[in-house]
Amino acid sequence: MALNRTVVGAHYGVRGWLVQRLSAVVMGVTMLFFVLALLAARPGDYAAWKGLFSQGWVRVAALLFFLSLFSHAWVGMRDILMDYVKPTGVRLGLQLAVILALVAGAVWATSIVWRA
Numbered sequence: 490m491a492l493n494r495t496v497v498g499a500h501y502g503v504r505g506w507l508v509q510r511l512s513a514v515v516m517g518v519t520m521l522f523f524v525l526a527l528l529a530a531r532p533g534d535y536a537a538w539k540g541l542f543s544q545g546w547v548r549v550a551a552l553l554f555f556l557s558l559f560s561h562a563w564v565g566m567r568d569i570l571m572d573y574v575k576p577t578g579v580r581l582g583l584q585l586a587v588i589l590a591l592v593a594g595a596v597w598a599t600s601i602v603w604r605a
Contacts, residue, residue, distance in 0.1 A: 499505040505564045512561035519554040548602050559591045 516517055527549065532538045566587045574580040 505568065508564050512564075515557040516554055517562065519550045519551055519557070522550055523554075542602065551602045552599060555595060555602070556570040559595050563587065563591055 510524050518601050526541065528551065530541050542551070567584060570580050570587070574583060
Protein backbone atom coordinates (compact mmCIF):
# COMPACT_ATOMS: atom_id res chain seq x y z
CA MET A 490 0.00 0.00 0.00
CA ALA A 491 1.51 3.31 -1.10
CA LEU A 492 1.23 6.48 0.92
CA ASN A 493 0.32 9.77 -0.68
CA ARG A 494 2.57 12.37 0.86
CA THR A 495 3.07 15.90 -0.30
CA VAL A 496 6.64 17.01 0.13
CA VAL A 497 6.66 20.68 1.02
CA GLY A 498 10.38 21.24 1.31
CA ALA A 499 13.28 20.67 3.62
CA HIS A 500 13.10 21.68 7.25
CA TYR A 501 9.30 21.75 7.35
CA GLY A 502 8.30 22.44 10.93
CA VAL A 503 11.73 23.49 12.18
CA ARG A 504 10.65 27.11 12.73
CA GLY A 505 7.69 26.04 14.87
CA TRP A 506 9.88 23.61 16.78
CA LEU A 507 12.42 26.37 17.48
CA VAL A 508 9.72 28.82 18.57
CA GLN A 509 8.33 26.22 20.99
CA ARG A 510 11.74 25.50 22.51
CA LEU A 511 12.98 29.09 22.68
CA SER A 512 9.72 30.40 24.13
CA ALA A 513 9.80 27.67 26.78
CA VAL A 514 13.36 28.64 27.72
CA VAL A 515 12.42 32.34 27.87
CA MET A 516 9.41 31.56 30.07
CA GLY A 517 11.54 29.41 32.37
CA VAL A 518 14.24 32.06 32.75
CA THR A 519 11.75 34.87 33.37
CA MET A 520 9.92 32.73 35.95
CA LEU A 521 13.23 32.19 37.73
CA PHE A 522 13.85 35.96 37.77
CA PHE A 523 10.33 36.60 39.07
CA VAL A 524 10.73 34.05 41.85
CA LEU A 525 14.05 35.59 42.87
CA ALA A 526 12.57 39.11 42.72
CA LEU A 527 9.60 38.04 44.83
CA LEU A 528 11.86 36.38 47.40
CA ALA A 529 14.01 39.52 47.58
CA ALA A 530 11.17 42.06 47.69
CA ARG A 531 8.53 40.02 49.57
CA PRO A 532 5.63 42.26 48.54
CA GLY A 533 2.84 41.97 51.08
CA ASP A 534 0.37 44.59 49.96
CA TYR A 535 -0.83 46.33 46.82
CA ALA A 536 1.64 49.23 47.18
CA ALA A 537 4.58 46.83 47.35
CA TRP A 538 3.37 44.92 44.28
CA LYS A 539 2.86 48.18 42.42
CA GLY A 540 6.35 49.29 43.43
CA LEU A 541 7.82 46.05 42.17
CA PHE A 542 6.06 46.32 38.81
CA SER A 543 6.92 50.00 38.42
CA GLN A 544 10.51 49.01 37.76
CA GLY A 545 11.35 48.93 34.06
CA TRP A 546 13.13 45.58 34.05
CA VAL A 547 10.16 43.86 35.71
CA ARG A 548 7.79 45.27 33.10
CA VAL A 549 10.05 44.20 30.25
CA ALA A 550 10.47 40.73 31.78
CA ALA A 551 6.69 40.39 32.21
CA LEU A 552 6.07 41.45 28.61
CA LEU A 553 8.75 39.07 27.38
CA PHE A 554 7.09 36.29 29.38
CA PHE A 555 3.64 37.02 27.95
CA LEU A 556 4.89 37.33 24.38
CA SER A 557 6.69 34.01 24.78
CA LEU A 558 3.58 32.46 26.30
CA PHE A 559 1.36 33.61 23.45
CA SER A 560 3.79 32.52 20.73
CA HIS A 561 4.20 29.15 22.49
CA ALA A 562 0.42 28.75 22.66
CA TRP A 563 0.01 29.72 19.01
CA VAL A 564 2.47 27.12 17.73
CA GLY A 565 0.94 24.43 19.91
CA MET A 566 -2.65 25.23 18.94
CA ARG A 567 -1.75 25.60 15.27
CA ASP A 568 -0.11 22.18 15.25
CA ILE A 569 -3.03 20.56 17.08
CA LEU A 570 -5.52 22.09 14.66
CA MET A 571 -3.45 21.09 11.62
CA ASP A 572 -3.16 17.52 12.89
CA TYR A 573 -6.71 16.87 14.04
CA VAL A 574 -9.09 19.21 12.18
CA LYS A 575 -9.22 18.06 8.57
CA PRO A 576 -11.89 20.29 6.93
CA THR A 577 -9.97 23.34 5.75
CA GLY A 578 -12.73 25.88 6.44
CA VAL A 579 -13.27 24.67 9.98
CA ARG A 580 -9.53 24.58 10.65
CA LEU A 581 -9.03 28.12 9.33
CA GLY A 582 -11.99 29.38 11.37
CA LEU A 583 -10.59 27.82 14.53
CA GLN A 584 -7.12 29.19 13.79
CA LEU A 585 -8.60 32.65 13.34
CA ALA A 586 -10.43 32.31 16.66
CA VAL A 587 -7.18 31.27 18.37
CA ILE A 588 -5.31 34.20 16.80
CA LEU A 589 -7.98 36.67 17.92
CA ALA A 590 -7.97 35.26 21.45
CA LEU A 591 -4.17 35.38 21.66
CA VAL A 592 -4.00 38.94 20.29
CA ALA A 593 -6.70 40.03 22.74
CA GLY A 594 -4.77 38.38 25.56
CA ALA A 595 -1.54 40.07 24.48
CA VAL A 596 -3.21 43.49 24.36
CA TRP A 597 -4.81 42.90 27.75
CA ALA A 598 -1.55 41.69 29.34
CA THR A 599 0.35 44.65 27.91
CA SER A 600 -2.21 47.12 29.23
CA ILE A 601 -2.07 45.53 32.70
CA VAL A 602 1.73 45.46 32.86
CA TRP A 603 2.21 49.04 31.63
CA ARG A 604 -0.59 50.43 33.82
CA ALA A 605 1.04 49.26 37.04
